[in-house]
Amino acid sequence: MAVYTAVDDAALEVFLADYDIGELLSAKGIAEGVENSNYLLRTTGGIFILTLYEQRVAVEDLPFFLGLLAHCAAKGFKAPEPVARRDGALLSTLCGRSAAIVTFLDGISTRRPSPTHCAEVGRGLAELHLATVDFPLRRANALGIDAWAPLFAASAEDADGVIPGMRAMVDEELTMLTECWPRTLPDGVIHADLFPDNVFFIGRALSGFIDFYFACNELLAYDIAICLNAWCFEDDGAFNVTKARALTLGYAARRPLSTAEVTALPILARGAALRFCLTRLHDWLRVPKNALVTPKDPAPYFERLRFHQRVRSPAEYGIELQD
């Protein structure tokens, strides 16, 4: 739930004078994303989203994020498109914060993905990976495998109090992942946070992706592994192989996977489950009093990690090795 910064109508008027988007008709704070303040603007020129970047987004990363969205738009990939100021800048300042305007993307996120939704997400993810092949900027994955051990070190002492047995299991997992991580798979720009909240549909058809603030250069198949975790487990924790098959086949239909990528899926899925388990554990142990945002429970991702540990073949994700 966002809107941390209240924007004064007079300040907004001054800010918008730098843009050529028509006369302002309406500005509503919207509850989207948890990192930034977002306003839906209606002008005589259309509908837009105004984002004020709060402290969790590093200002130095904004050219990468906004450049990536502009690149996607130029390639016809459906995502919010940055609107340049009259002077050409994509980034501006409002209420002492970095701020940008993007076009409004129609669509609704789904809380109960069907296999059809999963197939659409897989297809869209492959298209994102293809559309960004020639994106020139780079951003390291700040939450990639090398970050997991230090991240866990800060919470390890309290881990067993949250989930009994967690500390030893995560320590073992980190050792295994460090040894076996497939660092030579094809890489490129990944979304890295493609949860159902960040995918819009109109009816059953994908209308686009939003919230690229974790996007980075990383193994492309790791993005699929994140989606397997985010889209293919039921509320009761059960893995749904029909959804996983739809997702992986949807992806592979647009960007065929190499044997090495398919073979690596179980270990990548373990890594992805661990990454979300660790960041949630970190936030869970550091909830500020009077927090506006309820932290997410790390336990479901710990259970997903256990599931992936038992997987013996990528066929269990519904994808067969072609050869």
Added chain:
Amino acid sequence: MAVYTAVDDAALEVFLADYDIGELLSAKGIAEGVENSNYLLRTTGGIFILTLYEQRVAVEDLPFFLGLLAHCAAKGFKAPEPVARRDGALLSTLCGRSAAIVTFLDGISTRRPSPTHCAEVGRGLAELHLATVDFPLRRANALGIDAWAPLFAASAEDADGVIPGMRAMVDEELTMLTECWPRTLPDGVIHADLFPDNVFFIGRALSGFIDFYFACNELLAYDIAICLNAWCFEDDGAFNVTKARALTLGYAARRPLSTAEVTALPILARGAALRFCLTRLHDWLRVPKNALVTPKDPAPYFERLRFHQRVRSPAEYGIELQD
């Protein structure tokens, strides 16, 4: 900051099947109002606001509120217009709550009203009072003069801890108001909560009023008294007579005030200041831990009450008796 109820995309689809507003393109939770959950809907038919009524709005009052908005729309008064379901009902149910759809009203609220804004608000308020003369439903003012003593009784013991000297002063004020309240002035439907948040402008021109959930049958001039409190004091507590003159003259240009109404303004303004001071005191003393909404400080309205106590003539509000 609202959005208390998270609406599932599947539930929304079922709900919207009862309406003839086109295909759903987008639904965003918006931070508007503190009483209800609000979503901005975009469909192939236009833009709408979906409201889910949370516990602070009494279900039995909804026909009055929605009927009033429909009546205003029929009279050409600018406010959100309820959208009927295919079966004609203005009220429906979603996620176990009463829910309604209204049209989207363009405009932006101002945080720093100018005299021009105040003149527009006065004019609009008079037009609301005229447009609702023949509205057939009635709703008593649950926060009218007869409610103030019982409301204060529940907080009186703690009042001096919030504002030293408050208890004795409010007791005296309640005695005086009960004796002197001008109960025979012209009455009708009032907005009763016309703060700057609830008034939209496009540029300098009024575009309409929103949030009618305190509307009720009451002395019409009491609505002006509320606006004098809500629009005509500066952040430092100083009364701005230029704004008050603009507001009262803007009103009187559309609906001339009787001598009795003008004469009563100082006492009505005391009552209005006390009403907001008392409800804020009540909420201030009962903040739930982990509250999402910061309660408003009663002190500024206590200071406004002191100001009105020193007023000797309606001329101090910028309005002269005509005769």
